[in-house]
Amino acid sequence: MQKENVFEIENLNLHYGAFQALIDVGIIIPRQRITALIGPSGCGKSTFIRTLNRMNDLIPSCRVEGKVMFDGEDIYDKACDVIALRKKVGMVFQRPNPFPKTVYENVVYGPKIHGEKNKDRLDEIVERTLKEVALWDEVKNRLNKSALGLSGGQQQRLCIARALAVGPEVVLMDEPTSALDPIATLKIEELMSGLCENYTIVIVTHNMQQAARISDFTAFFLNGVIVETDTTEKIFANPANTKTEEYITGRFG
Amino acid sequence: MVSVALITVFVFMNGLPSMVEHGFMEFLLGDRWRPTNGLFGILPLVVGTLCVTGLALLIGVPTGVASAVFLSDILPKKPAAVFKFAIELLAGIPSVVYGFFGLIIIVPMVKRIFLPILQVFDPEATTTGFSIMAGGLVLAIMILPTVVGLSENAISAVPSDYREASLAIGANKRETAMRVLVPAAKSGILASIILGMGRAIGETMAVLLITGNVALLPGSILDPVATLTGTIALEMSYADAGHQQALFAVGIVLFCIIFILNIIARFVASRMGVGGK
Numbered sequence: 001m002q003k004e005n006v007f008e009i010e011n012l013n014l015h016y017g018a019f020q021a022l023i024d025v026g027i028i029i030p031r032q033r034i035t036a037l038i039g040p041s042g043c044g045k046s047t048f049i050r051t052l053n054r055m056n057d058l059i060p061s062c063r064v065e066g067k068v069m070f071d072g073e074d075i076y077d078k079a080c081d082v083i084a085l086r087k088k089v090g091m092v093f094q095r096p097n098p099f100p101k102t103v104y105e106n107v108v109y110g111p112k113i114h115g116e117k118n119k120d121r122l123d124e125i126v127e128r129t130l131k132e133v134a135l136w137d138e139v140k141n142r143l144n145k146s147a148l149g150l151s152g153g154q155q156q157r158l159c160i161a162r163a164l165a166v167g168p169e170v171v172l173m174d175e176p177t178s179a180l181d182p183i184a185t186l187k188i189e190e191l192m193s194g195l196c197e198n199y200t201i202v203i204v205t206h207n208m209q210q211a212a213r214i215s216d217f218t219a220f221f222l223n224g225v226i227v228e229t230d231t232t233e234k235i236f237a238n239p240a241n242t243k244t245e246e247y248i249t250g251r252f253g
Numbered sequence: 254m255v256s257v258a259l260i261t262v263f264v265f266m267n268g269l270p271s272m273v274e275h276g277f278m279e280f281l282l283g284d285r286w287r288p289t290n291g292l293f294g295i296l297p298l299v300v301g302t303l304c305v306t307g308l309a310l311l312i313g314v315p316t317g318v319a320s321a322v323f324l325s326d327i328l329p330k331k332p333a334a335v336f337k338f339a340i341e342l343l344a345g346i347p348s349v350v351y352g353f354f355g356l357i358i359i360v361p362m363v364k365r366i367f368l369p370i371l372q373v374f375d376p377e378a379t380t381t382g383f384s385i386m387a388g389g390l391v392l393a394i395m396i397l398p399t400v401v402g403l404s405e406n407a408i409s410a411v412p413s414d415y416r417e418a419s420l421a422i423g424a425n426k427r428e429t430a431m432r433v434l435v436p437a438a439k440s441g442i443l444a445s446i447i448l449g450m451g452r453a454i455g456e457t458m459a460v461l462l463i464t465g466n467v468a469l470l471p472g473s474i475l476d477p478v479a480t481l482t483g484t485i486a487l488e489m490s491y492a493d494a495g496h497q498q499a500l501f502a503v504g505i506v507l508f509c510i511i512f513i514l515n516i517i518a519r520f521v522a523s524r525m526g527v528g529g530k
């Protein structure tokens with residue numbers, strides 16, 4: 001039986017050199033739900049989401065303290081295998097960033113890295129994941145064309161498929177629609193409610209309506225602190241903290 | 254531009270009559286270059302040039318590209334900067350010093366290290382050390398700064414989005430570099446190879462101290478060869494009129510080879526560029 005919570009985070013402090021970007025962050029990310037992270041620019045949302053798959057390792061000045069438990073194991077423990085972690089915790093970025101390769105090669109990139117060589121199984125992964133992101137019908141005749149020829153929205157869905165192809169438990173999305181037009185955005189939002197049947201999703205968004213529409217839980221960040229976290233319904237209808245209320249009603253940020 | 258045209262006209266005017274006189278095919282495909290006996294077949298020189306250049310690229314390009322990956326994405330910033338500086342210094346060393354280095358170090362090394370290896374396969378093999386191998390090795394070092402510098406620029410210019418996407422999917426740095434960064438930087442890397450090749454052919458003269466200058470078709474990479482540039486440089490000073498004209502004809506051939514290689518390289522580059530879009 002899998003634990004009910006995918007991530008349990010306690011007393012997380014993060015410094016960039018002398019600057020503290022996250023202060024005593026504690027939050028629980030429930031399995032197969034969509035958790036939205038909101039807050040004004042520069043409050044640490046990206047920083048936080050990147051602690052969940054240790055992408056912060058890439059920044060030399062970055063120092064992390066505290067506990068980030070993923071499936072019951074501390075991912076900042078020395079024994080943690082970062083490669084295995086990133087296989088289970090995928091990521092989608094703000095700007096669609098498919099590789100300058102074919103559509104097919106983009107999807108199979110991860111599986112190949114992780115050792116899958118069987119052509120039939122790779123084909124099967126491509127079809128399954130592209131269907132999961134509702135892209136199959138649009139690209140099935142151009143699998144061997146460059147991914148850079150797709151529209152922005154298609155590229156972003158391809159990036160989601162690329163992340164799903166290695167069979168993650170969690171997909172982290174940092175403002176996945178902020179570079180897209182409203183129709184492409186809507187498509188991805190529709191997709192997400194289906195995806196959370198199989199995956200846990202953590203999404204950063206600046207768009208209040210988006211958070212309200214698609215997420216089950218919402219956490220409000222301010223200056224590196226989580227001010228409030230609750231069900232999305234509660235946060236938007238009846239926030240406990242006045243700062244939260246001011247933010248979601250658009251009075252600052 | 255004008256001077257290029259003038260030089261071209263000058264070389265062709267002086268060289269063409271000789272080519273015609275000795276017969277075009279005999280000149281190009283003759284395998285005997287004995288100017289003092291009136292035999293002007295330049296095939297050994299062409300083969301020698303291509304062998305030395307080819308070997309230099311075979312050694313220099315993979316080493317150079319691998320170093321570029323290492324410098325841009327694997328080594329931490331500070332040691333990388335030191336290495337980069339060292340490689341830039343390589344570019345500033347005069348060619349003749351490379352030749353001298355080859356003579357003192359590489360030629361004996363070929364004899365002591367590579368000959369025993371070759372003898373495992375062919376017990377009859379011998380060498381003086383003056384060889385394609387020695388020339389290729391020295392040229393490989395000479396083209397290294399060009400290949401490393403340009404490739405490194407190209408790889409560093411790949412958007413960090415690609416890096417992040419690859420790492421976030423669980424690839425390590427090496428896989429990211431080999432499967433994403435190098436392919437994404439391939440046009441820049443190819444440019445570095447083209448320039449490296451140009452330098453290699455041009456500098457075959459600098460290795461005239463170490464290739465042996467024997468105008469015969471080589472049988473193995475430990476055999477000595479003569480190159481087009483080396484032969485011109487060596488023989489011009491004592492050549493009589495007919496010989497001199499033949500050397501100008503050699504110049505024409507060199508000119509054409511460089512021209513053709515450039516066209517091939519450009520063609521490959523454009524094909525690859527289109528393929529990636």
Ligand SMILES: Nc1ncnc2c1ncn2[C@@H]1O[C@H](COP(=O)(O)OP(=O)(O)OP(=O)(O)O)[C@@H](O)[C@H]1O
Pocket residue numbers: 016019021039040041042043044045046047048059061
């Ligand atoms: N690599 C870094 N080095 C130093 N400081 C950084 C670095 N990355 C982010 N910061 C700082 O950390 C704070 C949080 O940044 P972060 O990118 O997490 O904010 P964010 O909430 O994602 O903002 P946005 O909504 O604009 O994306 C900011 O003050 C930022 O300047």
Ligand SMILES: [Mg+2]
Pocket residue numbers: 045046047174
């Ligand atoms: Mg951000």
